[in-house]
Amino acid sequence: MNVEEFKSIFFWEWGHRVLGRLAGIGFVLPLVYFAARKRLSASLPRHLAAMALLFAGQGFMGWYMVKSGLEDSLLETPGAVPRVSHYRLASHLCLAFLLYAGMFSTGISTLMDWRFAHKGTWSGITGGEAAISNVLTNPIVRKFLTRSRLLCGLVFITAMSGALVAGLDAGLLYNEFPLMGGRLAPPADELFSPDFAKKPDGSDLWWRNILENPTTVQFDHRCLAIGTYIATTALWMSGRNPVVRAALPPLTRSLLTGAFAMANIQVLLGISTLLYLVPVPLAAGHQAGSVALFTMLLHILVSLRRPGAAARVWQQAMKARAATVAARKL
Ligand code: HEM
Structure with a gap:
């Protein structure tokens, strides 16, 4: 590999690591903030904490995968090309898919709960x-x-x-x-x-x-x-x-x-x-x-x-707010 090729491969790996860290920070900091302000509904903290752990596991798996391409024996064999273990690469992708599945499902479920509480529709169904x-x-x-x-x-x-x-x-x-x-x-x-x-x-x-x-x-x-x-x-x-x-x-x-x-x-x-x-x-x-x-x-x-627990909590909060507004008008 010449220096230009090395620069290109370095850029991709460096960018991937920086993005991974930014994504981790972008997830954990708001989680701590909303948890501290008690803004999360009953089941969310458990789900989100599990995802924060998966994030940490993903970082570890990334390191463990890269490590598999840095075997000393490769330096001793002329012409050997460093390659990461395909098992570790697959495990890294597996964790990424699981993390994504957790985030996507939690995010969409929360949006659906919010929509149901405010607009009364659920997957296009009306009628409560x-x-x-x-x-x-x-x-x-x-x-x-x-x-x-x-x-x-x-x-x-x-x-x-x-x-x-x-x-x-x-x-x-x-x-x-x-x-x-x-x-x-x-x-x-x-x-x-x-x-x-x-x-x-x-x-x-x-x-x-x-x-x-x-x-x-x-x-x-x-x-x-x-x-x-x-x-x-x-x-x-x-x-x-x-x-x-x-x-x-x-x-x-x-x-x-x-x-x-x-x-x-x-x-x-x-x-x-x-x-x-x-x-x-x-x-x-x-x-x-x-x-x-x-x-x-x-x-x-x-x-x-x-609809999840959050939908009920939002519905109750809206009813309580409507009752307060009505009481003020009286
Ligand atoms: C529902 C269908 C499919 C799914 C969900 C799927 C998914 C994937 C995924 C996740 C990868 C790994 C990508 C990576 O980590 O870089 C991959 C690699 C690959 N798939 Fe599929 N695949 C499907 C169909 C097919 C078909 C029909 C072919 C062709 C016969 C194919 C050929 C390949 C090849 C050649 C690679 C290796 C690409 C590389 O070396 O970067 N896939 N596939």
Whole structure:
């Protein structure tokens, strides 16, 4: 690496560390301020404190990941390229997704509670708690919620398998789609190569190939991605059934269409990233796309949750304020 290349890579890493610290401070300082002024509703401090801990864990994981690329043995081997452990890279992305899921769900839930307390609408439903309860206890909606939860988990697992692809540079192999080397799947002896087993009895052959063999890791990601796409399409089509459509809240229906559209974009981004040999803008777009798809599913789950404690507290506060104003007028 020459000095100019080093400067560029240094800039990205330095910028990422500074942004990470700013995000941490930007989260913890307001949290301490609002907690000290007792401005948080009953369940929020616990959720937010857990997220502050996750933030600290994420910082630690970032350090631990970078450390894995600084092995002394690399300096001794001529031509060796420092690389971080793909397991630690995936763990870093996993924590980022969990932290994001916690923040997004908490933020949207709080906004929905506020809207319900002030405007009386919930995911597009009007008519108060009884109407909401009617919709959310409908067996069709319960079934839809279970499927959405499973799909959200599948998107998460697919994204984590993508991190293994990125960490092993497995996107630089088999740059074609839908085939791999002219076949739907590479030969079994390549997918489960004995070269990756470390135990003499070969008992780790399966899991090491699934997690460490770049060919198998890319194949896993393709299979999971196709599974995710089919599952998203199936959920979207179920939402087009007139009975299901009539049962779902309006907001959930719109988000479902958004999720289906995003799954299409995400698959196209993934295929383009592979065909063009992983150029950074496409790879970054594909990573951002996974967050957008995950966001749609998280939002669907939140749209099918009941109003929280904060909504009731705000409603009571508004009633108390209205009573005080009325009393003053008398
Ligand atoms: C729902 C579908 C998909 C999701 C949620 C998803 C998610 C992800 C994620 C999160 C990463 C890691 C990005 C990073 O950490 O830099 C990734 C990497 C990757 N994905 Fe996907 N992906 C999907 C579909 C696909 C498809 C269909 C393909 C192509 C066959 C594909 C090819 C790749 C490649 C080549 C990489 C490595 C990029 C790199 O090295 O930076 N993905 N994917």
